[in-house]
Amino acid sequence: MLGRRQLRAKAMQTLYAYYRGNNNPRANEKNMMNGIYEIQDLYHLMLDLLLAVKYEAEASIQKGLEKNLPSAEEANPNYRFVNNPIFKVLESNPELNEFREKHGELSWAIESSYPSKIFKALKNSEEYKKYQSAENVSFNQHRRFIIRLYKDFIAPSEEIYSYIEDKKINWAEDLAIANTMVLNTIQSFIAKSDENTKLLKLLLDESHLEFTKELVRESIAHEVELNEIIKNNASNWEIDRIALIDKILMQMALAEFLYFPNIPPKVTINEYIEIAKDFSTENSAIFINGILDKSLKDLTEKDKVRKSARGLM
Template sequence: MINRVLIRIRVIQVLYSTYLNESGDLKKAETELMFSLQKSYDLYYYLLALLIEITDTHTRRLESRKAKLLPTDEDINPNTKLAENLFIKQLKSNEQFNKYVSDRPQSWEDHENYIRSLLEKILNSDIYAEYLANEVSDYDTDREFWRKVFKTFIYCEEQLDDLLEDDSLFWNDDIEIVQSFVIKTIKKFDPEKGANQPLLPMFKDEEDRQFAIKLLRETMFNVKLARDYIDKYAKNWESERIAFMDMIIMQTAVSELLAFPSVPINVTMNEYINIAKSYSTHKSSSFINGILDSIVTELKSENKLLKK
């Protein structure tokens, strides 16, 4: 689930913090990197739990209406289609989900007002009206309902983004990425797999996990080598005048170019230029592009870029 785009961002953030604190502690940096990536994976489960919490809040509301002193016929015989949603029932029984939230507990209890507000938006929406009006009541309909709800009311929703950023500083940069994987997960749910429906792993494979660790190590080990290349082509700039973040981005990019023969040059270049656009000054991306392009040209001429 955690892709290399997010890995590169996290490595740069850890390096920024490490160098800013004038620490060269590799072990501490590795621990911080893996902790931050774990928090990204926590967010994946936290958002899945949000769907359950919305449904449970709706169910409790229906039960409380039945207990009113003078309940109406609608209170006594409510439409329970949402409360009995088959997709949510499968998610609630999912063994992988329940084990993870048991090992790493997270709760929406502190955000009851947000849950109630979100539920109201859903219940008053055309999506919900169409869901109730649909005479077909099956798993595909129930799953599609939640896919539409997530895309419409949760994905890139400003109030939720602010709430999540307040909950964890580690979630500032990965909310949109993780939300896209939640949508992917909803679409992949298969009723035939029941409680054993696989959820996305933290890393696609062990290679991606090793990519994260190796990228951090190579960048910290080869600071002087990368700085020599950067200084050579930043002739009109003294090192002290180059933005701190720009230097870290370029050092990491040079390390990736040299240490990962399976990663195409254009992929590495594009990824770090995009990071510069989001995390440094408005002129950084073009500056970094020029420096890296010159370094790549030299490395090629010296046969030091051994790409597969």
């Protein structure tokens, strides 16, 4: 699920596009909203990849059975993996089935080389051999094995990352969110889970979208004022010499100080320091922290930071 930090990052990317020349605020805002909602599709696509790996396993079993002289293992295949109860929950899920019907262009059957390579690597692993040969396997063990499959063979895959990036350029940055959602989904399944089990929703509160749009709008509307604050508190730094990403992050944080009364300043500072670490540099995070601290003290002394008694995120 998307938290405020991820939404702030989306707002930052939108402002970056705006200042790099795509200065149509309405078009940028529309693209931002589309990008946010498309993370739900990415989440479904990555869940569907688990099933694609299962289908590769089934195809491998069938190929062995059809041989004229199958080995003992091929003639008596082990169906434990393909019968994993997690797969049954995913296969019967109406949301995932709807996604497949709506997005045939994203079918893993078309890009079968990816799940095929994942299954081959999995099949040769010690984890797979232990799982297949274990005497009794509980539901928790079935679930734990699918989590390991995802963590060890899908999430770290450079090939999957490149494929996702080719499909939609923003998805490369969103893949970590989708991976977390997939793992949380699998972890949430219990032995009684069935076709009525709900998948995760990208947004629990639609008001978070309004926050994101307002953050972009206020940052642009008060650009001159916010940049003046940055300039006054950036000792020995000309504002034109500050990296664009860093300037945008500080601009957004200052907008939160001044125009978002429900957000505590400490929350704002912490959030933008973490975003800077992800999208800029460690030195940028330190630099931003210093300027925001100085700016907050200055604005507070001037009674310009007015927060409600009960702060939100």
